[in-house]
Amino acid sequence: MTSSLPSRLLGRVVSMSTVSTVDRMNFSRVFQDCSALNAGKQAHARMILSGFIPTLYVTNCLIHMYIRCSDLVRAAAVFDVMPERDTVSWNAMIFGYAASGDMLTADSFFEMMPRRDVVSWNSMMSGYMKNGSFWDSVMTFARMRNLDPQDSSAYILLSNIYADAGMWKEVTKIRRSMRYKKLKKEPGCSWIEVKNEVHAFLAADKAHRKAKEIYETLNILIQGMVPCLKKTTLLEMMR
Numbered sequence: 001m002t003s004s005l006p007s008r009l010l011g012r013v014v015s016m017s018t019v020s021t022v023d024r025m026n027f028s029r030v031f032q033d034c035s036a037l038n039a040g041k042q043a044h045a046r047m048i049l050s051g052f053i054p055t056l057y058v059t060n061c062l063i064h065m066y067i068r069c070s071d072l073v074r075a076a077a078v079f080d081v082m083p084e085r086d087t088v089s090w091n092a093m094i095f096g097y098a099a100s101g102d103m104l105t106a107d108s109f110f111e112m113m114p115r116r117d118v119v120s121w122n123s124m125m126s127g128y129m130k131n132g133s134f135w136d137s138v139m140t141f142a143r144m145r146n147l148d149p150q151d152s153s154a155y156i157l158l159s160n161i162y163a164d165a166g167m168w169k170e171v172t173k174i175r176r177s178m179r180y181k182k183l184k185k186e187p188g189c190s191w192i193e194v195k196n197e198v199h200a201f202l203a204a205d206k207a208h209r210k211a212k213e214i215y216e217t218l219n220i221l222i223q224g225m226v227p228c229l230k231k232t233t234l235l236e237m238m239r
Contacts, residue, residue, distance in 0.1 A: 027054065031061035037069040060088045067096035091119045098127025103136075118144075122153055129161050137161045152183040 027047055034040040044062060047054065054062070059082055066075035079085070079093055090113040097106035106127055113120060121144035128137040141158045155178050162170040 028058045028061045031065040034065050040065045063092045095123040098123050103127050125157050
């Protein structure tokens, strides 16, 4: 588990015995935060024994949990019995198999997916690149470009593919094409949850209402003056 909160939630979930005591948010939170296969299997077993019928969101969280724990067999088993699936369900399976190096199975899910999106294409490109299938990555990009020519992420990924292959002229062409089409790389984003409120931050972001205090504190930390921080912490500033 990643923190004491998911551990407490797991204990609560495992102790549930009737449908009326099952909290959907408990299951989804445990599946989201669980990084240990045995713990995740316990929560999954309790969900089944309780008679709780999971929503699409909870089931997607369960699939992601098994993929995160590198158990693609159980992830596929959950996927196969889903009464309904969305793009999140399909993309999870494509990503899982592509990341594991099983591009044949990833491609099978990819071709069966009713409506592919940018995430689907990028997962395939990344998978091929990771497994050294250079031209498969390039051909996947060529197919994707017709789907969403304005998405910058695929261009960045293709540029990285060419760079890894030492094809710097092609890298330059991709960058020029992006400038010509006025495509920009999306800024990186991270987030933290404090007291059930999610705070999102972009790279060099100063839009947060506590931005001034946050940057001042970060500056102190960077300078190695941790002892000077008394009771004022990032978490307290976000309350």
